Amino acid sequence: MGAVPxxxxxADIVATGDSTEPTAQRAVRAAYARIAxxxxxxxxxxxxxxxxxxxxxxxxxxxxxxxxAALPLFGATLAVKDNVDVAGLPTTAACPAYAYTPSESAPAxxxxxxxxxxxxxxxxxxxxxxxxVGTRSPYGAVRDAHRPEFVSGGSSSGSGVAVALGLVDLAIxxxxxxxxxxxxxxxxxVGIKATRGVVPVRGVVPAARELDCVTIFAPELTAAExxxxxxxxxxxxxxxxxxxxxxxxxxxxxxxxxxxxxxxxLGDLTDDARxxxxxxxxxxxxxxxxxxxxxxxxxxxxxxxxxxGALVADRYAAVGEFIDDHPDDVDPTVGAIIRxxxxxxxTQYLRDVERVERLKVKALDALSAAGVHALLLPTTTAQPTxxxxxADPVQTNRRLGIYTNFCNLFDMAAVAxxxxxxxxxxxxxxxxxxAFHDRVAVDVARLAEAPPPPPDDDGELVADAAAETAPAxxxxxLGPPATELLVIGAHRRGQPLHHQLTTLGARFVATVRTAxxxxxYALNTEPPKPGLVRVSPGxxxxxxxxxxxxxxxxxxxxxxxxxxxxxxxxxAVTLSDGRTVVGFGCESAALAGAPDITHHGSxxxxxxxxxxxxxxxx
Numbered sequence: 001m002g003a004v005p006x007x008x009x010x011a012d013i014v015a016t017g018d019s020t021e022p023t024a025q026r027a028v029r030a031a032y033a034r035i036a037x038x039x040x041x042x043x044x045x046x047x048x049x050x051x052x053x054x055x056x057x058x059x060x061x062x063x064x065x066x067x068x069a070a071l072p073l074f075g076a077t078l079a080v081k082d083n084v085d086v087a088g089l090p091t092t093a094a095c096p097a098y099a100y101t102p103s104e105s106a107p108a109x110x111x112x113x114x115x116x117x118x119x120x121x122x123x124x125x126x127x128x129x130x131x132x133v134g135t136r137s138p139y140g141a142v143r144d145a146h147r148p149e150f151v152s153g154g155s156s157s158g159s160g161v162a163v164a165l166g167l168v169d170l171a172i173x174x175x176x177x178x179x180x181x182x183x184x185x186x187x188x189x190v191g192i193k194a195t196r197g198v199v200p201v202r203g204v205v206p207a208a209r210e211l212d213c214v215t216i217f218a219p220e221l222t223a224a225e226x227x228x229x230x231x232x233x234x235x236x237x238x239x240x241x242x243x244x245x246x247x248x249x250x251x252x253x254x255x256x257x258x259x260x261x262x263x264x265x266l267g268d269l270t271d272d273a274r275x276x277x278x279x280x281x282x283x284x285x286x287x288x289x290x291x292x293x294x295x296x297x298x299x300x301x302x303x304x305x306x307x308x309g310a311l312v313a314d315r316y317a318a319v320g321e322f323i324d325d326h327p328d329d330v331d332p333t334v335g336a337i338i339r340x341x342x343x344x345x346x347t348q349y350l351r352d353v354e355r356v357e358r359l360k361v362k363a364l365d366a367l368s369a370a371g372v373h374a375l376l377l378p379t380t381t382a383q384p385t386x387x388x389x390x391a392d393p394v395q396t397n398r399r400l401g402i403y404t405n406f407c408n409l410f411d412m413a414a415v416a417x418x419x420x421x422x423x424x425x426x427x428x429x430x431x432x433x434x435a436f437h438d439r440v441a442v443d444v445a446r447l448a449e450a451p452p453p454p455p456d457d458d459g460e461l462v463a464d465a466a467a468e469t470a471p472a473x474x475x476x477x478l479g480p481p482a483t484e485l486l487v488i489g490a491h492r493r494g495q496p497l498h499h500q501l502t503t504l505g506a507r508f509v510a511t512v513r514t515a516x517x518x519x520x521y522a523l524n525t526e527p528p529k530p531g532l533v534r535v536s537p538g539x540x541x542x543x544x545x546x547x548x549x550x551x552x553x554x555x556x557x558x559x560x561x562x563x564x565x566x567x568x569x570x571x572a573v574t575l576s577d578g579r580t581v582v583g584f585g586c587e588s589a590a591l592a593g594a595p596d597i598t599h600h601g602s603x604x605x606x607x608x609x610x611x612x613x614x615x616x617x618x
Contacts, residue, residue, distance in 0.1 A: 024057035024075035028118060031077045035120075035167050042140035043158045043167070045082045046089050047121040056118055071116030072226060079162040079171040080109055082122035083129050084214065085203035089119075093205040094127040094137040097329035098322060106203025107238070108172060108214040108231045115230045120168060123158025127331045128319050129174055129207040130338065131155050132182045132380075132400040133389050136331045141386050145187050147425055150383050153183035153400070155207075156217070160187045163217040170227050171217040176207045177306055178380070178404025180215030181416035185379035185428030190224040190449075191217050191416040192442070194478065195435045196408055197242030199228065200235035208314035210240065211408040221417060221446055229478040244480035246555030248436040249505025252443035256373040258284055258431075259294035268381045268402050273422040277378050280419045280429050280448050284376060287447040292370055296377075298363035302356050303405035307337075307398065310348035311356070311409075316341035333393045360410045364434060373437070374444040377403045379416045379428040403430075413438040415445035439479050439507065477507070481554040486512065486573050486583035488520070488547035489530040489603040496527045500563070504556035513544040514583075515574040520545050521594040522606065523586060529568065530603045531586035531594060544576055546602035547583070557582070566590075 032050045060074060068074050080086050083093040085102040086109055092099040105113065113119065126136040134157025135141035142157035144150040145164035152161045156173030160183025163171045173180040175193045184191030192215060199214045206212055216231065218224035235241040260281050266274055285291045305311055315338045323330050323338050330338075367375065380400045389396045407414050415438075416430040429448050433441040485506070490497040493508070514532075519542060521531040535542040552560065561570055567590035573583030600606040 024060040024116075024118065025054055027075045027077060028053050028057045028120075031120060031168060034165075038165050038167060040143070040161065040165065040167075042124055042137075042142050043161050043165075045092055045094065045122050045124050045139050045158070048089070048119065053118055053120060060116060060118070068116075072230065073112060073170075074116035076112075076117045076169040077167075078109075078112055078117040078119050079121060079123045079159055079168045080119055081125055081156050081159045081171070081173050083125060083174060083205040083207075084109060084172055086119055086122060089122055091122070091205065093129065093319075094125050094139060095326075095330060096138065097326050098205075098319075102203065104203070106214070107200040107235050109203070111230050111233070112170070112172075112227060117170065123156075123162055123171065125157055125159075126155035126179075127334045128205065128315075128338070129155040129176060129179060130315060130334045131397055132178055132404075133157075133384070133393075133397050134160075134183065135386060135389050136334050136393075138331070143386070144383070144425070147383075149387070150385050150425065151186070151389055153186040153380070153383075155179040156183050156215070159217055160184060160189065160191075163187065163189050163219060166219070169218070170223065173215045173217055174204060174207070175213045175215045175414075176211045176408060178401050178407070180213065180217070181404050181414060181428075181430055182380045182400055184217060184416040185418075186383050186426055187217075188418045188426035188428070189217055189219055190221050190418070191215055192224045192228045193407070193414045193416075194228055194232060194438050195242070195413045196411055197238075197240050198244065198436075198438070199231045200233075200238040200241050202235055202238040202241075206318040208311070209318060211314065213408060221415075221442070221449060224415075225442055225478060229476045232476075232478055244436050246480050247505070247553050248439075248480045250439050250477065250479045250482060250551050250553055251502070251505060251507035252373055252440040253502045254288065256289050256440065256444055256447075257371050258289045258291050258444055258447075259367060259370065259372040259375045260291055261296035261377065262293055265296045265300070266378065268399065269378060270382050270423055273378060273382065273427060276420045276422040276427040277429065280450070281376065283450075284444070284447045289444065289447055292372065294366060294370065294372070294375065298359045298366070299406045299410070300402065302359045302363070302409050303402060305352050305356055305359075306405040306409060307401070309355075310344045310352040312337070312341040313344040313349050314341075316344070337394075356409050363406075363410060367434075373433065373440050375412075375432040376444065376448060377430055377432065379403065379430045382423055383425045407432060411435040413441045415441045417445045417449040419448055420450045436480075439477075439505075442478070477551060479553070482507075482551040483554050483557045484509070484579075484581040485550045485552045485557070485560075486514070486547045486575070486581050487550065488532055488545055488584060490527050491584075492548050492604065500560070501550055501552070504552060504560060506550040506552045506556070509549040509551055511546065512549045513546050513576045515576055515578070516544045517542040517574065518545050519543070519596060519598045520600070520603070520606075521586075521591055522597050523567065523590050523594050525565075525567070530597070530606070531567070531590055532573070532584055533586070533588075533591065534573075541598075543598055543601065545598070546604070549575075549581065
């Protein structure tokens with residue numbers, strides 16, 4: 001198998017017009033060559049003609065260099081699960097009799113295309129997204145990327161394997177009960193499921209309408225983050241669309257509190273998987289997180305209710321009438337599950353909805369009381385063989401959702417990442433956080449993520465880091481609107497007031513320098529702080545001062561300003577690249593007698609030179 005695809009775009013090469021510039025057309029040709037070499041026809045329901053995709057790639061390549069540089073996904077190859085609409089391509093939900101051809105793409109797809117991605121085709125799935133195994137399809141069982149006798153996980157099976165085999169850079173999936181996470185675990189890739197409604201579900205064949213989420217698969221976390229942030233955003237035509245609150249955190253704190261279940265509640269794992277999970281917990285703790293125990297039972301009880309209770313009636317509401325009218329056109333297992341759901345009464349359904357709400361309050365209150373920022377769990381249980389699923393299709397499938405089913409019921413965000421190996425296959429974990437704390441889940445998942453897998457037999461990595469050569473223009477950040485804030489002194493990392501930023505959910509962006517138009521003074525404050533002053537135009541005494549740039553939730557800026565003590569102020573600061581951001585200044589009266597320390601170039605350099613750094617708390 002060929003090496004995993006890399007984004008063809010490189011901002012510096014494009015900007016200079018270097019003759020070695022990779023092109024979108026070259027990326028497409030390479031992707032189709034990998035698809036042919038992989039010989040996995042069951043991955044695709046519809047694979048577009050290479051010539052058609054090359055024509056779209058040529059149009060991208062013909063764009064002006066500045067336009068290409070502004071596309072965060074320029075030349076990224078994309079697969080789309082075939083229950084999500086792509087304009088002009090049939091949507092089948094893995095049921096040929098259900099097929100229709102939409103005239104417009106789902107917003108989640110269109111946003112990636114507008115960012116420069118190229119759709120190669122539609123991928124296989126468990127019919128009507130009902131299943132976690134990837135075998136319930138007339139287009140064939142989707143085999144695991146690494147061990148073909150095993151299931152790939154579903155229902156987003158084709159999308160998961162397309163990424164795990166390195167056929168595409170990104171793949172759109174959906175997740176109602178775990179379909180955007182179980183295939184990630186078995187494939188050794190990343191799956192991000194944002195808070196319900198953050199990514200529009202318009203243009204998606206419903207499975208359980210209020211629980212459905214559109215998700216993303218990628219070889220590694222940075223690529224997945226970039227894509228899901230582009231997919232996110234309100235949709236006026238989607239009644240389930242939601243936006244991030246202005247005060248939603250943009251980052252986990254430096255030492256997040258991470259809850260893990262007691263070992264006794266992991267009895268569904270094999271000994272090897274329990275050891276892999278224990279190693280992951282150790283890795284998270286070593287990375288600076290505080291690990292605490294949590295009783296998982298309320299979560300597990302809710303998970304059981306999703307399919308063992310009346311909530312499965314949502315499935316019948318979605319496609320039950322079609323299945324009743326087409327009994328010979330549906331997968332027998334899928335048909336039996338959905339038809340049975342049609343017998344559930346409204347009373348039974350409402351009782352289980354109430355039970356889930358009570359369990360949700362109990363479970364999330366327990367996390368809150370313990371100061372927990374994220375919950376860390378194994379993504380799923382042991383990976384079954386295709387033969388085992390055929391022998392017992394319902395119970396084998398049910399076991400795979402033990403740790404995933406409750407997530408959307410409890411309105412949580414989840415990030416699934418590879419975390420090593422177990423039982424001869426890949427092992428994955430997921431970080432879960434309350435609604436709209438998506439960035440916290442991403443940051444904790446990064447602590448849990450294992451190093452890349454070893455090379456395959458041909459010496460080439462599978463699911464390697466596709467973002468190594470990803471666009472320098474990273475695109476939007478997943479989360480609420482953010483204000484860029486420059487700090488140059490006591491709020492920098494390792495300094496005594498840094499906690500004021502992290503408490504507000506601020507996210508470090510980069511170490512930067514101001515335009516060469518500022519002077520810096522050591523103010524007589526407690527704790528010591530620098531004062532930044534802009535010099536008059538034409539004054540040659542200014543220089544660039546080093547600082548740190550943070551993304552701060554927009555609503556948090558007011559709180560930050562309200563708590564700001566004299567003589568500090570906030571105002572416009574110009575950076576060396578010409579951008580204007582919010583930054584610290586000071587009242588002019590505070591400069592009287594304050595030493596001019598501009599020549600040090602940064603507050604940290606001044607502290608080091610004077611020995612003051614050793615006196616400050618870390």
